[in-house]
Structure formats: structure tokens, C-alpha cells
Amino acid sequence: MRHPIRRSAQALVAVATLSLAAACGGGGFDDTAEQQESGSASLTMLIASSGDAETQAVQAQVDAYEQESGNTVDVQVAADLQQELAQGFAGGNPPDVFYLDATRLADQADAGNLFPYGDQIDDLDDFYPNLVDTFTYQDEVYCAPKDFSTLALEINDASWAAAGLTEADHPTTWEELSTVAQTLTTGGQTGLVIGDTRDRVGAFMTQAGGWFVDEDGTEVTTDSPENLEALEYVQSNLAAGSFAYPGAVDAGWGGEAFGTGKAAMTIEGNWLVGAMAADYPDVGYTVVPLPEGPAGPGTLSFTQCLGVAADSDAQDAAVDLATFLTSPDAMTAQTQDTGVLPSRQSLADAYLEQFPERQAYIDGAEYAQGPVSAPGVEQVLIDFDSQLSGLATGDPQAVLESTQTNLEQAIGG
Amino acid sequence: MTAVPAPAGGLGNAPARGPGGVVAPRLTRSRGSSRAGQGRAAWAFTGPGLVLIGLFVLVPILMAFWVSLTDWRGRGSPFSSAVGFVGLDNYATILTEPGLPRQDFMTALRNNGWYVLLVVPLQTAIALGLAVVLNSRIRAKSFFRTAFYFPTVTSSVAISLVFIFLFTGGGAVNGLLGLVGIDGPNWFSDSRGLVHLLGDGVGLWDAGNPPAALTDGGPLGLSWWDWLSGPSIALAALIVLVVWTSAGGYMLMFLAALQDVPKDVQEAAVMDGANPWQRFRAVTLPALKPTLFLVITLGLIGTWQVFDQVYLISQGNPAKTTLTPAYLSYTSAFETGQWGRAAAMSFVLFAIIIVLTSVQRFVMRDKDAIAEKKAARAVARRSPSKTTFFHAGQ
Numbered sequence: 086m087r088h089p090i091r092r093s094a095q096a097l098v099a100v101a102t103l104s105l106a107a108a109c110g111g112g113g114f115d116d117t118a119e120q121q122e123s124g125s126a127s128l129t130m131l132i133a134s135s136g137d138a139e140t141q142a143v144q145a146q147v148d149a150y151e152q153e154s155g156n157t158v159d160v161q162v163a164a165d166l167q168q169e170l171a172q173g174f175a176g177g178n179p180p181d182v183f184y185l186d187a188t189r190l191a192d193q194a195d196a197g198n199l200f201p202y203g204d205q206i207d208d209l210d211d212f213y214p215n216l217v218d219t220f221t222y223q224d225e226v227y228c229a230p231k232d233f234s235t236l237a238l239e240i241n242d243a244s245w246a247a248a249g250l251t252e253a254d255h256p257t258t259w260e261e262l263s264t265v266a267q268t269l270t271t272g273g274q275t276g277l278v279i280g281d282t283r284d285r286v287g288a289f290m291t292q293a294g295g296w297f298v299d300e301d302g303t304e305v306t307t308d309s310p311e312n313l314e315a316l317e318y319v320q321s322n323l324a325a326g327s328f329a330y331p332g333a334v335d336a337g338w339g340g341e342a343f344g345t346g347k348a349a350m351t352i353e354g355n356w357l358v359g360a361m362a363a364d365y366p367d368v369g370y371t372v373v374p375l376p377e378g379p380a381g382p383g384t385l386s387f388t389q390c391l392g393v394a395a396d397s398d399a400q401d402a403a404v405d406l407a408t409f410l411t412s413p414d415a416m417t418a419q420t421q422d423t424g425v426l427p428s429r430q431s432l433a434d435a436y437l438e439q440f441p442e443r444q445a446y447i448d449g450a451e452y453a454q455g456p457v458s459a460p461g462v463e464q465v466l467i468d469f470d471s472q473l474s475g476l477a478t479g480d481p482q483a484v485l486e487s488t489q490t491n492l493e494q495a496i497g498g
Numbered sequence: 499m500t501a502v503p504a505p506a507g508g509l510g511n512a513p514a515r516g517p518g519g520v521v522a523p524r525l526t527r528s529r530g531s532s533r534a535g536q537g538r539a540a541w542a543f544t545g546p547g548l549v550l551i552g553l554f555v556l557v558p559i560l561m562a563f564w565v566s567l568t569d570w571r572g573r574g575s576p577f578s579s580a581v582g583f584v585g586l587d588n589y590a591t592i593l594t595e596p597g598l599p600r601q602d603f604m605t606a607l608r609n610n611g612w613y614v615l616l617v618v619p620l621q622t623a624i625a626l627g628l629a630v631v632l633n634s635r636i637r638a639k640s641f642f643r644t645a646f647y648f649p650t651v652t653s654s655v656a657i658s659l660v661f662i663f664l665f666t667g668g669g670a671v672n673g674l675l676g677l678v679g680i681d682g683p684n685w686f687s688d689s690r691g692l693v694h695l696l697g698d699g700v701g702l703w704d705a706g707n708p709p710a711a712l713t714d715g716g717p718l719g720l721s722w723w724d725w726l727s728g729p730s731i732a733l734a735a736l737i738v739l740v741v742w743t744s745a746g747g748y749m750l751m752f753l754a755a756l757q758d759v760p761k762d763v764q765e766a767a768v769m770d771g772a773n774p775w776q777r778f779r780a781v782t783l784p785a786l787k788p789t790l791f792l793v794i795t796l797g798l799i800g801t802w803q804v805f806d807q808v809y810l811i812s813q814g815n816p817a818k819t820t821l822t823p824a825y826l827s828y829t830s831a832f833e834t835g836q837w838g839r840a841a842a843m844s845f846v847l848f849a850i851i852i853v854l855t856s857v858q859r860f861v862m863r864d865k866d867a868i869a870e871k872k873a874a875r876a877v878a879r880r881s882p883s884k885t886t887f888f889h890a891g892q
Contacts, residue, residue, distance in 0.1 A: 168832045175837075177574045192835050196571035332687030332816070335667030396574070463834040468598055471817045474689065478706070491598040 126402035127157045131173070131180035133166040135359075139423045146415045153409070156402050174198050177396060181403035182410075185228060185392035187219040188456040188463070191302070193392070194222040195460035200393040201227045202404040206411075211429045219455030220390050228390035229411040232425035234354035235449035236288050236384045238262075238376065242369040244269055244349035256376045259292070259318055266327035269349035276327040278339050278348035279319075282470045285339070285352050288385050289315040291454045292378025297466075297492060302459045305496060308489035314379065316481035323477040330474065344368055354387060355446040359424040372445045386453035388428065426450070465491040566841035572831070588842035593718075599836075601719045603843060605818050606826045607850075608720065610802060612729040613822070616737050617744075618797040624745040625793065626786075629752030630778070643753070650747035657743055658810040662686065665735045685735040689817035693728025730819030736807050744800070748793045755789035756782070791862050795855055802851050823847045 130147065134140040140162055147158045163169040166184060173179035174196075185193065193199050203209060203226020209217060216230040240255070248268050256262040266276025279285040283297075290296055295311030298304060306312075322328035329348075336342035339351035344365030351357075352375065361368060375384050391407040393400065409415060413429055420427045420436065426446055427436055433447055457466060465488060472484045561576065569584050570576040592603040628646050632639055649657060664670050665685035672682030683690075690705070698705040703712075712723040729737060759782055767777045783790075805824040808814065814821035814829075823843055831840035 171572055171832050171835070174573045175576075196573050196835060198573050330687075332684055335684055461834070461836075464602065464830070464836075465598055467814075467829075468602070468818075471815065474687075474815070474817050494597050 125155055125157075126399035127159070128181040128399055128402055128406055129159045129161060130406065131161050131163050131166065131169060131183040133184050134162045135423065142419050142422060143410075146410055146418060147406075149415070150406055150409045154402070154405060156399075156406070158406060173394075174396075179394040179396055181394055181397040181399055182406050183392050183394070184231070184389050187230075187386075187388045187390070187458070190220055190227060190390075191222050191458045191460045192463070194225075194227055198395055199227050200395045200397065200400055200404075201225045202393055202407065203227060203229070205404055206408055211413075211431050213428060213430055213450045215453055215455060216386065216388050216428050216450070219386070219388060219458060222458065228392050229407060230388045230390045230428040231411055231416070232420055232423075233386050233388035233428050233450065233453075234356060234425055235386050235446050235453045236285070236352050236354050237372050237374055237445040237449060239343060239351050239353060239357060240371045240373065241343065241346070241349050242371055244274060244346070245371075248349075255371075255373045258376050259289075259378055262376045263318075263322055263325075263327065266322060266350065267325065270327045274346065275329040275334055275342070275348050277322070277350045277352070278329050278331055278334055278336065278342040279352045280339050281330040281332070281474045281476070283466055283473070284385060284387070286316070286319055286473055286476075287454070288352065288375055288383055289319055289378060291383030291385065292375065292380060293318075293383075294378070294380030296454060297457045297462075297469075297488070298459060298496070302457070303496070305489055305492040307492055308485045311380065312485055313481055316476065316484065320476050320479075320481055332474075343370070355426060355443055356424055358443065372442060374445045374448055382449075382452050384449040384453045386450070386455050388455070459496050461495045462492060465495050562841045563845060565837055566845055568838050570837045572835050572837050576837075584838065588838040589846070591839055592843055592846065596719055599839060602818070602821065602826060603823065603846075604718045604720050605724070606821045606823045608725055608727070609729070609733060609819060610804065610822045613733060613737060613804065614798065614801045616729065616734075617740050617801045618794060620737075621741045621745045621748060621797055622790070622793055624741065625748035626752050626790075628745065628749040629756055630782075632749070632753055633756040643750075646746040646749055648746065649743045650750075652743075654743065654806050655810060657739065658807055661735070661739045662811055683731050686732050686812055687816050688731035689819045691727030691730055691819070692734060693726055694723075696728070727819075730816070732812055732816055733820050736804075736811065736820060739807060739811075740801070740804070744797070748797070751789055751793055752786065755786050759785040787862070787864070791859070794858060794862070798854055798858065799851055802847060802854075 132140075132143055134143070140160075144160055147160055150156070151158055161180065167189070170179065170183055170185075173183075179198070185199075190199075194201075203217075203221075206226075206229055209226065209229075212230055213233070216233055217226060220227050220230060238256070245254075248265075248271075250265060250268065254261075254265060256265050262277070269276040287296075290312050293311040293315040295306065295309045295315060297307045299306050319328065323330075329342075331338050331342050334342050334347040336345065336347055339348065339353050340357050340360045341364075342348040343351040343353070343357070344361060346368075361370065374382065377383075391410055393403045393407055397403045410419075411428075413432060416427050416429060417432060417435070420432075426443065427433065433450075437444060437447060468491060469484070469488045472479065472487070476484070565576050566588055567583060567585060568576060569582045569587075574580070591597070591599045593600065632643055632646075636642070666672075667682075667684035669685075671685070675682040694703075694705045694708075697703045703709050708723045712726065713721045716722040716725055763781055763785075764777060767781050772780065803824050804822050805828065808820050808822055808825045809828070812820040814825060824847065827840045827843040827847070830836040830843065
């Protein structure tokens with residue numbers, strides 16, 4: 086509640102000042118508008134941050150932008166980004182630039198909250214095409230991805246060696262994954278622990294050639310034989326005990342199970358690197374690409390962009406800031422300490438030279454599947470997740486059928 | 499309405515005694531102007547309060563009600579011309595139209611219903627029990643009073659975090675259960691319903707393969723089997739948390755009321771040979787009735803609005819068994835942008851609370867007082883002349 090109150094106070098002061106200006110000189114409004122364009126605009130930027138390091142990295146780039154442009158930028162770190170964004174949109178005074186998760190793009194674009202500036206980015210083709218796709222809604226590119234993450238398979242070196250496996254045994258197919266998971270399941274250790282949501286199990290769906298919707302996001306394709314094959318594969322391994330959800334091994338997420346040795350393998354994204362370094366620095370592990378399914382390789386991407394508000398009063402300056410922060414130099418600086426991957430293809434080589442162990446994550450970028458991009462589907466996907474938690478004993482066909490029906494209703498209506 | 503005639507004004511202190519014949523005319527004379535003055539003063543004193551309540555309670559409620567009738571997407575003012583008026587569509591989506599929104603809302607109502615059914619009686623009974631113990635002659639009374647009240651004044655965030663650790667699979671609760679040979683569940687990720695498990699345990703049904711009669715149909719988008727699941731193990735852990743937290747607060751109310759129970763009535767009961775249980779049933783409990791009403795009402799309202807524990811601990815998981823209407827309303831608005839539907843949910847919740855509180859008021863009404871009133875009215879009908887006499891006398 087702090088921001089809206091302060092905003093309205095600012096608004097009051099602004100209104101009072103403007104009325105004074107209008108009363109004294111006349112044409113006060115026009116003066117202000119010109120000022121905004123001629124390079125002394127004041128912007129607010131709302132970000133979500135994983136910690137001080139990330140905040141400072143952003144602030145450093147923003148400082149550089151202020152130097153270059155003469156605009157001032159107030160960087161605010163949100164405790165709950167979604168809620169504070171919603172408050173800003175409802176109050177008609179949103180932050181000019183903000184982090185926007187790919188899962189929220191369709192809803193926000195559909196509600197008219199976003200200003201699309203894709204056509205103002207000169208080198209849009211330098212960004213990974215499928216990341217740009219996730220920020221495209223109804224053929225319009227809304228914003229530039231600031232970074233991304235993909236899923237890969239993480240293997241505990243000690244468990245791997247203890248089971249008598251070598252590098253040649255790294256699984257590349259579903260069958261091999263089942264086999265090594267079975268081998269690695271011993272006593273208190275489960276072969277593979279994966280989160281019980283679409284953000285992990287969904288990877289198997291893409292490897293089988295399925296997904297919730299078709300490429301345009303207009304037709305629902307959830308109830309398909311490909312998706313069924315994926316869910317049945319996960320189900321049979323869950324039933325065999327070689328796969329498990331984190332809750333079943335008393336862990337909060339896959340990374341925790343992996344770090345504490347309850348899991349010999351897990352499927353997580355590049356954020357795991359930072360988490361392992363911070364919480365379990367002594368655990369040695371190897372990252373390999375996810376095994377291929379019947380339809381070839383598949384992984385999921387998670388990405389955020391810098392959104393610009395449709396209601397921003399300094400839209401040009403806001404777009405300017407967003408493109409500055411996604412420029413190669415700024416992106417290189419911001420992806421140094423934060424564990425995320427640069428979303429520009431031209432930066433990949435330099436990044437890999439610095440962090441060779443993140444090769445598997447970068448490799449996934451080419452074929453990674455983004456989130457379901459259609460407005461109003463969030464509740465349906467949450468429902469899908471809640472059905473996944475009972476997958477071990479559930480009926481995969483029924484899960485897909487109900488999700489198909491619900492998605493059709495959400496997208497159609 | 500006093501039946502005793504006022505004494506004649508002959509005694510010197512009559513004005514102090516009240517409406518004596520001599521003082522009345524003077525009062526009447528000054529009444530006109532002073533009434534107006536009093537009225538102005540009253541408005542002046544209540545004005546700020548009324549303005550604040552209107553601005554921060556009444557107007558927002560009316561605005562929220564308006565939002566529940568529109569398709570507002572959370573952009574700009576809900577009163578702008580761009581926002582469409584959809585009538586009762588949002589209410590229909592969550593109450594009558596088959597589909598996921600209704601299924602979610604009904605699941606939330608089911609969870610919260612079981613939650614209320616367990617939390618309110620438990621916390622009331624425990625609070626009353628603690629208060630009775632503290633009201634007896636025990637040692638270190640103030641220590642226990644503080645100890646019992648402590649959870650109520652502690653931040654629910656801190657308590658929730660402690661409970662997450664207590665109830666993890668390898669946590670302290672399961673450690674204790676392990677001592678007596680029970681292999682405890684992984685509390686906050688176990689979605690099995692207690693009634694399902696209970697029926698399974700006594701051989702009523704097989705929870706893995708429920709009877710078709712129950713799964714085939716049911717009202718409002720959920721099958722009978724779903725409605726009857728009972729609280730899940732995860733929700734049961736939340737129930738324990740909430741009962742533990744709130745019982746202390748209500749205990750204090752009972753304690754205050756217990757200290758007001760007249761001693762002489764208690765002594766009279768002792769003289770009549772009533773044993774402690776009879777004294778509690780026939781003397782203490784009736785005297786506590788107003789407090790009991792208060793505690794149950796506050797309990798009902800609080801439990802139907804449960805939000806923070808769900809938000810902090812489970813976010814509706816596992817398998818939506820800790821989803822509550824308040825939390826669903828929050829996620830519908832802030833996470834999925836269905837503002838109208840979220841507002842409609844909160845008004846349905848409001849209606850449920852009002853109805854249940856009214857029912858409770860009716861059940862707990864003072865039957866003696868009603869009987870007395872009825873009797874008085876009957877007497878009045880039978881002897882109208884007497885009434886006329888009393889009126890005339892005044």
C-alpha cells in the first residue's frame with residue numbers, strides 16, 4: 086500500500102504545481118510534455134530481485150543510463166511484483182518500465198496494459214527466436230527478453246560413481262533415463278526427483294511432441310496421444326519409485342532434494358547453479374541436456390522481459406530505458422552474477438567461455454518451449470498442476486481430458 | 499417502564515430522584531433549544547468517525563460490489579466507460595455454470611466448510627476449558643494465563659513458519675509420533691481426506707476405489723465423494739495451528755465473563771447440593787451465554803475468512819485441499835486478473851457469513867426472555883384495563 090499512497094501524494098503535488106504553472110504562465114501542460122521528450126523525463130522502474138547482488142547490478146546499469154540520457158530513473162524493488170503491478174495498473178499510474186514474466190504476457194497484453202515496442206528494437210533478430218515468440222501476442226512483439234533460463238538434467242557425481250556409472254552412461258533417451266534412475270534408487274536415495282508442476286513434467290510433453298496448445302496459442306491440443314505418452318512415462322517411473330516428487334522425499338523443491346542427497350538426479354534450470362553454490366557448496370555435480378523423447382530433444386524456457394506500460398506518461402523514454410537495459414553491454418553486465426543466461430545469441434560464446442559448465446542450459450535455448458501464451462489460462466494450468474500431484478495413482482487420460490475441456494472454455498470464452 | 503409509582507415531590511430531594519412532578523415542566527421548557535444543540539454536538543462528535551468509516555469501509559464495499567458486476571480487467575478506474583457491465587454473470591460463473599471456476603470455488607467452499615466445522619467447536623471448547631481451569635484455585639495462574647495467551651499475540655507469520663518445520667516429513671511432530679510407533683504422514687503435502695481415510699479404516703469403503711454411488715454425481719460441480727472427503731491431512735495441520743493460535747484469545751473473553759458469574763448464585767447452588775458438574779451446567783454455562791455467542795460469532799467470521807496461513811504455508815496445495823474462498827479470491831484478482839469474479843466470490847463469502855451468523859443468533863436466542871415477553875404480552879391482552887391504569891398513572 087506504500088506506493089499508491091506515495092503516488093497519490095506525488096500526483097497531488099504534481100496537480101497543484103501544474104495548476105499553478107497554468108495559472109501563472111498558461112500552457113503549463115505543453116511545457117511539461119515537451120520536457121518529457123527532450124531528455125529529462127523521470128521514470129519509475131519496478132523490478133523483482135533475488136537479492137542485493139542483482140539489485141546492485143540493475144542499479145549500476147540504470148546509473149549508466151541516467152548518465153547517458155539525462156533522464157532520472159527510480160528503481161523500486163517489489164516484494165510481490167504481480168500484486169504491485171496490478172495495483173499500479175488499477176490506479177492508472179503504473180511504473181513506466183517493469184519486469185514481466187512470460188506467463189503473464191498474454192493476460193497483460195489482452196487487458197491493454199502493455200505498450201508494444203518490438204518494432205523499435207533495431208536488432209530483434211539477435212534475440213533467440215523462441216524467446217521473442219513467447220513475448221509475441223497476436224503477431225505483435227511486446228517487449229524484449231532481458232534474460233532466460235532453461236531446464237537440464239543435473240547429476241550428482243558421487244552417486245553416479247558409486248553406482249558404477251561413467252560419463253558414457255549419461256542418459257540420452259527416456260529408456261536410458263529410466264534405467265539409470267532405477268540403478269541410482271537405493272535406500273534413502275531416489276533416482277530422479279522432479280517438481281510436480283507443468284514446469285517440469287511439461288518438458289516430457291515437449292519431448293514426446295505434445296504441448297497444451299498449438300504454436301499460435303489458439304487451438305487446444307492437450308488431449309493428445311503425445312501428451313498421454315509423456316504422462317504415462319512419468320507415471321510408470323513414479324510408480325516404480327525411481328522418480329519422485331519433492332514432497333515425497335520431504336524436500337521443498339528438486340534442488341533441495343538434490344543438494345541433500347535424497348535425489349541422485351534432478352531436472353532444474355540454471356538457477357540451481359547459484360542455489361547449490363550458496364547452500365550445498367560441497368556437492369559435486371554435472372549438468373547434461375535433458376534426454377530426448379520419442380519426438381526428439383525438448384526443454385522448457387523461463388524468461389522475463391522489460392515491459393513498458395501503455396499508460397506511461399514518458400513512453401519514449403521508457404522504451405529508451407528498456408532497449409538500453411537489453412543492449413549487449415548492459416546484458417553482459419547483468420548476466421554476470423545473477424545466474425541467468427543472456428537472451429542475445431551474439432553473447433552466448435563469450436558467456437560460455439566464462440561459464441563453460443552452463444553449456445547444457447544454453448544448448449536448450451534452440452528448442453526450448455515457452456509457457457502457454459493465451460489469456461485467462463492461469464487457473465486451468467494451476468488445476469493441471471494440482472492433478473499432476475496425484476499422477477502416481479491417477480488416470481493420465483482423465484487429467485488431459487479435463488484440462489482440454491477447461492482450456493477450451495478459457496480460450497474460447 | 500417502572501411499575502412503582504414515583505414518590506410525590508414533597509420530600510426535599512425530589513429533583514435528584516428523577517422524573518418528579520415539579521421538575522418536569524422546567525425540563526420541557528428548555529428541551530427545544532438544547533435538543534438542537536445536542537444534535538449538532540452529536541454530529542460534530544460522530545462526524546469524523548462517520549466520514550472515515552464511509553470513506554474507508556462503506557465506499558470501498560460499494561465499489562467492490564460494482565466491480566463484481568463488471569468485466570473490469572484491473573486497468574484504470576472500474577467506473578470508466580470502457581468497463582462493461584455484465585450484471586450477475588460473475589456470480590453465475592462461480593455458482594451455476596459448470597466449469598473450472600465453479601469447481602474451484604466449490605472446492606474452496608468445501609475446504610473452508612470442513613475447516614469451520616472443526617475449528618469453531620474446538621477452539622471454543624478449548625478456550626472455555628482453559629478459562630475454567632484458570633478461574634479455579636491453581637498455582638502460577640498468571641504464568642499460565644500469559645502462556646495460553648501468547649500464541650494469539652504472536653505474529654501469524656512467525657507461527658506459520660514454525661509450524662512448517664514442525665510438520666515436515668522429518669519434523670518434530672513425526673518424531674514424536676515415531677516414538678509411539680506411528681509413521682506420520684508428510685503433513686503439508688498429503689491431500690488425502692480424513693473422512694475418506696476414516697471410512698476406509700472402518701471398512702465403509704475403499705478410498706483407492708470409491709463407491710460409484712458417491713463419485714457419479716453430486717451438487718454444484720463436485721461429486722458427493724469430493725464433498726464428503728473431510729479436511730485433508732494438510733488442512734488438518736492448518737486446523738491444529740489455528741486452534742492453537744486463537745484459543746488463547748477467546749480464553750481471555752471467557753475468563754473475564756467467568757469472573758462476573760455471581761458468587762451468591764454459585765453458593766446457593768452448593769447449598770442446594772449441586773455437584774461441580776451440575777453447577778457448571780446449570781449456573782456457569784447459562785451465565786456465559788452472551789460470551790459464548792460472541793466467541794462463536796467471532797470464530798465463524800474469522801474462520802470463513804482464513805487467508806494468511808494458507809498464503810504462507812500451502813498456497814492452496816496439495817491438490818487444492820487447502821484452497822479457501824478468501825485465498826482463491828486473492829489469486830483470481832492479483833494473479834489471474836479476474837477482478838469481477840474475485841469480487842463476486844468475496845460477496846458470496848459475505849452472504850455465507852451473514853446467513854450463518856443469523857442462524858447461530860436464532861439457535862442461541864434467549865428462550866427464557868422470549869417466553870417472558872410472550873407471557874407479558876398475553877397478560878397485557880387479557881387485562882387491558884390494568885394497562886390503561888398504569889399509563890394513566892404516569
